[in-house]
Amino acid sequence: MARILRPHGLRGELRIQAFNPEIPNLRPGIVVHAGEGEFTIRSIRPAGEAWLLELEDVQTLDKAEELRGLLLEVPDESITPEEGAHFVHELIGMTVLTDEGEELGVVEDVLQPGGNDVYVVRGPRGEVLIPVIEDVVREIDAANRRIVITPLPGLLNDSL
Numbered sequence: 001m002a003r004i005l006r007p008h009g010l011r012g013e014l015r016i017q018a019f020n021p022e023i024p025n026l027r028p029g030i031v032v033h034a035g036e037g038e039f040t041i042r043s044i045r046p047a048g049e050a051w052l053l054e055l056e057d058v059q060t061l062d063k064a065e066e067l068r069g070l071l072l073e074v075p076d077e078s079i080t081p082e083e084g085a086h087f088v089h090e091l092i093g094m095t096v097l098t099d100e101g102e103e104l105g106v107v108e109d110v111l112q113p114g115g116n117d118v119y120v121v122r123g124p125r126g127e128v129l130i131p132v133i134e135d136v137v138r139e140i141d142a143a144n145r146r147i148v149i150t151p152l153p154g155l156l157n158d159s160l
Helices: 061-066
Strands: 002-008 013-018 031-034 037-047 050-055 071-073 095-098 103-111 118-123 126-131 137-141 146-149
Touching (some): 002 050, 095 118, 103 126
Antiparallel strands (some): 002 013, 037 050, 137 146
């Protein structure tokens, strides 16, 4: 969810950098994990590009310093995903088909280079990189573990 940058002040408050700037899943009462510890969020507020976070049981500078550089993580079931969003681990192993029914293989990895994710698919055509954009990915059917795409011209090696 976020990286703990450093302590803020003397009472255990932490400056964090959230991976999603809107922090929809970090709010008071949520249990988070940092390193080997489990903490409940007491409060969170914006601070420029970062956020200031108070955790239950972290009330001193020394305790906050122990958390410097750690990741704040939450169990998947604690996250409210955006509509249509999927966890990367859910996509791995899904079968990818064209909208004409050709099986391209299974998702082996999801690259996140910037503008959009890219599915790394391995199958009969070898490795195929599928850009996760609206014009290409038509359906993600989590229940049946399949993804249907419409390939753009040149996306598939048509010599096979």
